[in-house]
Amino acid sequence: MVFSSIAFIMYFMPVFFLVYYILPASYKNAWLFLASLGFYYYGVRGNPGYLLLMIMSVVVNFVAGKLIEAQKTKRARKAWLVVGIVYDLGWLILFKYLGFLIENLNALFGAMHVKVQLETWNLILPIGISFYTFQIISYLVDVYRRETKAEKSLISLGTYLCMFPQLIAGPIVNYHLIQEQLHKRKHSMVKVESGLKVFALGLAYKVLLANRVGHLWTEVTAIGYESISTPLAWMSIVAYSLQLYFDFYGYSLMAIGLGRMMGFDFPQNFNNPYMAVSMTDFWRRWHMTLGGWFREYVYIPLGGNRGGFAKTVRNMFVVWLLTGLWHGASWNFVLWGLLLFVLLFVEKAGLGKVLERHKALGHIYMILWIPLSWLVFVITDLSQLGIYLQKLFPFFGSTGTVLFQGDYLKYGKTYGIYLVLGILFATGVQEKLLKKNKNRLWVILLLLALFWASVYCMYLGMDDPFLYFRF
Template sequence: MLFNSLDFAVFLPIVFVLYWFVVNKQIKYQNLLIVMASYVFYGWWDWRFLSLILFSTLVDYTIGLALSKQRDLGKRKLLLWVSVIVNLGFLGFFKYYNFFIDNFVQAFSFFGRDIQPNTLNIILPVGISFYTFQTLSYTIDVYKRQLEPTKDFISFAAFVSFFPQLVAGPIERASNLLPQFYVRRQFNYNKAVDGLRQILWGLFKKVIIADNCANVANTIFNGYETYSASTLALGAVFFAFQIYGDFSGYSDIAIGTSRLFGFDLKQNFATPYFSRDMAEFWRRWHISLSTWFRDYVYIPLGGSRGSKWNQVRNVFIIFIVSGFWHGANWTFIIWGALNALYFLPLLLRNKNRMHTNVVAQYTIFPNLTELLQMLITFGLTVLAWVFFRAENVSMAIDFISKIANSSLFTLPQIRPTDVFVFLLIFVLIEWAGRRNLYAIERLWYGYPKFIRLFIYYTIAMIIFFYGGKTQEFIYFQF
C-alpha cells in the first residue's frame, strides 16, 4: 500500500477513527488495532510475507525473555547469536542468495571452470532490511542490559510491525519506540495538526519533486549513450533530488502519520544537501541507519579509538556494509567505498566533526566559503549517486566517462522548465526551514491563520494537479 495511493487515503482515516473513537479506552486494544492495521498494510503487497514478520517477532520476543532470566555470559551470547543468525539469515537468503551464487559462478568461470548452479526466483519482501534491523536493535540492547525486555507480546508486535515506518523507516530503536506502546495515548490536536503538516510536505517531496525528477532521470539514464555530457550531468542531479525527495518524503509521511496516533519517531533527514563536507552529510542523511551502523557495528569494532589504520579500516567496513545493505549489486558496494574515500581525508586530519551546527545558523545567506563547500559536497554526492542508480558497474563508469567531455559546457538536450521551477521553490523552502525538524514546521508561524491555510491548500493543489507519474518509493527495494 503506497502512501500516495487512494488505498492509503481510505485506509488511514478508517484506522484513525477506530483508534481514537472505538478502542481509545484501553491501551491493549489500541496496540492490537495497530498490529492488525499494520498486518493489513503490509499484506496489501503480498500476504505470504506476513509469516516472516510474525516469525521474527516471536523469535526476538522469546529471546528477550530468555535473556532476562539468564545470568551465564556464555548462554547469553548464544541467545544473542540465535537472534542475529535468524534475522540476518532471512535477510541474507531473500536479498543476497542469487548475488553470491552468481559471483561464485563468475569466479570459477575466470579460472576456466564452467558450473551450472541452481538459482531461485526469489521475491524480495518489502522492507525486510528495515524491520530486521529494528528487531535486532531490541535483542542487542536487551543483551547489553541497556533495555528491559518486554513481557507484553502485543506491544512488542506493534513495535516490530508499526505500519507508518514498517517498509522504509525510520529504523526505530526499541529504547525510543517500544516504551511508547506501554502508555495510554491521549489525542493532542496540535500534535495531529503538526503531523498533517509534515505529511503534506512529505507528499510534496514525493509527488512533485521525486516523481517529476524521476521522469527526467529515468529517460536520461535509460538512453545515456545518446545524450550530451551536460544532459547526463543534469540526469545525475535530477536523480540526486529524486532519491532525496523520495526517501525523505517517505520519512516525513511516516513521522507525520505516527504523530496522528500519538507517537514520536526520530528525525531521519536534516537537509543533507546543505552539508559542508561528507562527514556532515552522513550525519544528516538517513540518520536512523547511519546511527544504527555507528552504534552496533562501528563502535564495537573500535570506532575512532586506536591507531589511524584501525580507524581507516573501521570507516571502510561501515561504508561498504552500508552499501551492501542497500542491495545485492556491486554498484552499491562501490557507492559505499566511494563515500568512505570521501570521508577519509576528514578522518585523517581530525576534521570530521567540524560542522555540527546548521549552515548559516545566524544569517540568511551562507558566506562564499560555505557556498563553495556545499557545492563541492553536493557534486561529490551526485557523482556517487551515479553508481547507486546505474544498473551495473560498467554502465556507471561509462556514464561518468561520457560526462567528462567538452559537451558538458553546452545546453542540455532535455530542459524541463516546470521541474526546474518546482526544484527552485523546493530548495528555497528547504533553505528557509533548515533549522526545523522538517522544512515547513514553523516556516509561516508569524502569518495570520488564513494565510497559512491558503499556503497549505495551495501546496495540496499543486500536489494534486502537478504530480509526476505515480511510482513506488525507491527504498521499498531495500
C-alpha cells in the first residue's frame, strides 16, 4: 500500500484516524503500532515472513537496549551494542548484499579459472529494511552513549520503529528526536489542518508532477539509449532528476503531514536541493535525515575532521562509499558514491569556496552535475551508462543511429509543460507563496483542487510506486 493510492486515502487513512482520535491517549500508541503492522503486512503479503522479521526486530532490539543500559562498564555496553548491530545489519546484508557478493565472487573465480561456482541467492528485498535498520541502530547507539534511556515499553519502541508514515522510505527519525513525543504529544485541530495541507501538497508533487514527468525517462529507456538524439538525452535525464526529487520529496511531505496529524514533529528531509551552489551544499539539502545519520553515527565516530586533512579525506571516503552501497547492491551505486566523494573532495580542497563566493558560477556548475550524478545513480548497466554519456557528449565518440530526427520536438510537446513546471517548482517559489498566504481561502481551495485532481489520477491508475521503495 502506498500513500498515493485509493486504498490508502479512501480506506486505510480515514479508518485509522477515526479510531486514533477516539481512543484515549494511553491507547494511541498501541493502535498506531497495530495499524502500522497491518499497513506493512499489506505491502509484504506475498512474503508474510517479512512481517515476522519486523516484529522480531522490535523484540530483539527492545531486549538489546535493556541489556546495554544495564551494563556497568563501557566495555560491556559496547559488547551488547555490537550484538544488536550485528543482528540488525545481518538481515540487511543477507537480503540486500549477499547476492551481489556471491555474483562478484563467481565472476572473480571465473577470471582466475577457479572451478568453483557458489549458488546465487535471489532474495526479495523486504520493503523499507534499509530505513528501519538505520533507525533502530540509532536507538541502540543513543542508549549506549547514555544520551537516552532504554525504552521501557515494547509497544512504544514498536511504534517508533514501525510507524507507517515513515516506515517505508523515511524520513529517518533518530529515537532521541521523538522519544518524548512517543509518550506525550499534543493533538490539535491546528496540527490536523496543517498536516492535511502538507499531505495534499506532497500528494500533488508525487501524482501530478513526478509521475507525469517521469514517464519521459520510462519511454526513452524503452526506446533504447542508442536510438535517441542528444537533445532528447538531456531532456530525459533532467526529467528523471525532477521525477526523483518530487517523488521522494512528495513522499517525505506526506509522511511529515501524517505525523503532524498524529501529534509528531518529523524532521524536514529536503531544503530546495536543486538550488544548491555546490555538491557539498546539495548534500546538506538533499535527504537530510540520511546525511545526518551518516554524520552522527559514522563520520563523527571515525574522527570527523578532527584528525587532520588525510584522516578527514579517509572518513569522507568511507561515508560516501557506504552512502552509495546503502542505495543499492550494484557497481553503479559504488561508482556513484565514489563520484560524489571526488566532487566533495575537490570542493573541500578549494573549489567550494569559489562556488560559494560566486553563486552564479555555482548554479551553472550544479546544472551540469545534478543530472550527471543521477545518471550514474539510475543506470545499473555500466555499458549502457557509457552509451548514454556518448549521447550527452557526442563530440567524445560515436553516438549510434537516432531512431527518428526531431525526437526531442515530439517528446517536448508531451512533456515540456511538466519539465518547465518541475524546474520552476524546484526553486521553491511556490512554497514560499503558499506559506505566506497559508490562511487565505484561495490556498485552501487550491490544495483541495490538487488533492482531488490527484485522487482522480489515481482512480485512472496513475499510482506509480515511490522510487525510494526499492532502497
